[in-house]
Amino acid sequence: MINQNSKTLLEVRGLHANVNGIEILKGVDLTVKSGEIHAIMGLNGSGKSTFAKILAGHPAYEVTAGTIIFNDQNLFDLEPEERARAGVFLAFQYPIEIPGVANNQFLRLAYNTVQSQRGKEELDPLEFDDFVREKMKLLEMSPDFLDRSVNEGFSGGEKKRNEILQMALLEPKLAILDETDSGLDIDALRIVANGVNQLTNKDNATILVTHYQRLLDYIVPDYVHVMESGRIIKTSGKELAKELEAHGYDWINTDDRGNTAGVRP
């Protein structure tokens, strides 16, 4: 929901970034206030996943210019784990499988680490078990997933649900969902979207990185941005997604491509 008086959670200015010496981001600007849901759309290779990973602090990407202020802090001063504790959460496009680590062990470790850093109480295994089972209901996940290794042998949809479960546990201020809709059938998409909707509130914000409009039928964005060649070339309301779906990315007229977008209209 848009509320002009809300606090600015994320302020990205002139972000340039390389991977393996190749420039992927070429001046990204984006402002996100608390309570808002933003969708970043674009073709494969436009830089949207790179942008998502940079927000989380992925070491493979080198930021060459620009600034990111997250919740009044310079994001670049924070290690990935510090960002997570400060409230940045990335739901991975391809969640990593970790054979040998039980999911409940991993979830509890993450939860307790973040809790203690935020000066809150940690939960012992029994308390956590009750707590996590409650959260799993939100995502219609079977408790069996607690005893299995992290993401190992999970289907695409199960992995994505496990990501949103982590989001539910860590209660981020800013959640970035990287192609969370990819590989989901319609039922799984509905469940995941429903979970996300229940987690969004006036004090947090969500960035949906997606290729398709489909997810946005379920999680309705306040803003839709189009990314191309490492820049946000158009920003509009939720109706933009429908236009893109109907006409394709080529539909964006050349006038828009020269404009500064991403900054609040």
Next chain:
Amino acid sequence: MSAATSPSYLDHLVQSWQKPSTSSWLDQLRANAMDSAGALRIPTTQDEEWRFTDISPLSQLPYPVAPTTFKIQLSDIKHYYLEEASCRLVFVDGQFVPEFSHIAHDAGAIIGNLSSLLPTHGDTIARYLGQLAEFKTDVFTALNTAFLRDSACIIIPMNKSVTTPIHLLFISRQTEVTSYPRCLLIAEAGSHATIIEDYITTEAASYVTNSVVEMNLADSAHINHTRVQRDNQQAFHIGNCTVSLAHASQYHSVSITLGASISRYNLNVILSGEGAECATDGLILISERQLADTHTFIDHAKPHGKSRQLHKCIVDGMAHGVFNGKIIVRPHAQLTDSAQLSRNLLLTNKARIDTKPQLEIFADDVKCAHGATVGQLDKEEIFYLKSRGLSDLAARNLLTYAFGGEVIDRIPISSLKRQLEEVVLARTQIS
């Protein structure tokens, strides 16, 4: 270098051998094995199968056979007992210790040491003992057989399921001796059992263990075999295990190698009946200057066989891990389904791994996959954990633990799993 010392090592052992006084089949077996040992030589790194494993330090230590059992205290070994096991055979320096052993009367199997079972089951034992273990070509098997004094013997009768694990606890107690542990398993048709072969020590000084295990699985028999080698870091350990799988039988094994200065484990599995299945997983977890070598050989001799293997090494310090996994699919072994993965983790830049998956396929309608990875921790996995708030150190510790934990997890005995998880945790965590 080692070539010069090897003959004297063997000579010592051969000279110390006492010619059996009887002409029983067992003494004949020992004598034949000693003839083989005399004709063989200790391998060197010139031998392809020993290319990465220099056992010359061992060949300088022709330790004699351990003299009669030393006394041990129950308190020294009690913590190795497994609560799930209703049968336990304890051997000290290769000799059976009835006081510490326990054989449940309702076990449903014939379990005991060689001398106690010979009078009642001599014919059966005579048919199998020394048949799978190839003493004509392997010098260590020849020595074990020549010095064979006692053995664990397990006969699982037809269609019998032994529901609780059978724990074979081999304890090294004396220093500067060689012990020759031995185990014979006869799993009759349709039988089920879980065997734990466990090598421990109460001492910190040097000794040599040369063990031989033979497992015969008749049609549709299911055997679960966990082998744990936790010798001290001065010890030398050579282990040989040969498994024969008849029609539709299944063999699942996990071998965990933690101890010894130099160790070598040879596991040979022959799928000699149609539709046999095996899973032969392993974990080597070593540090400092340890050398641990696992050689496995899976022989798909008949059609419709299935084999699975996950072998891992975690190598710390200046240690050296070796894995050689040979799989042969014989010309008639059509529709064989085989998968092998060797994954290796180096914790320091002085640690070393040699891994060699070796697939030889002579049939044309088979499914075989194999792979090997050597490396450090996966950067994407570390980032994933850090993105959930874990510190770099916590993430690395968790992943290193998990790397070993994946194999430990396949052990079907909870209490042993817990013991080993603690060892892996203690060895992989940096603070």
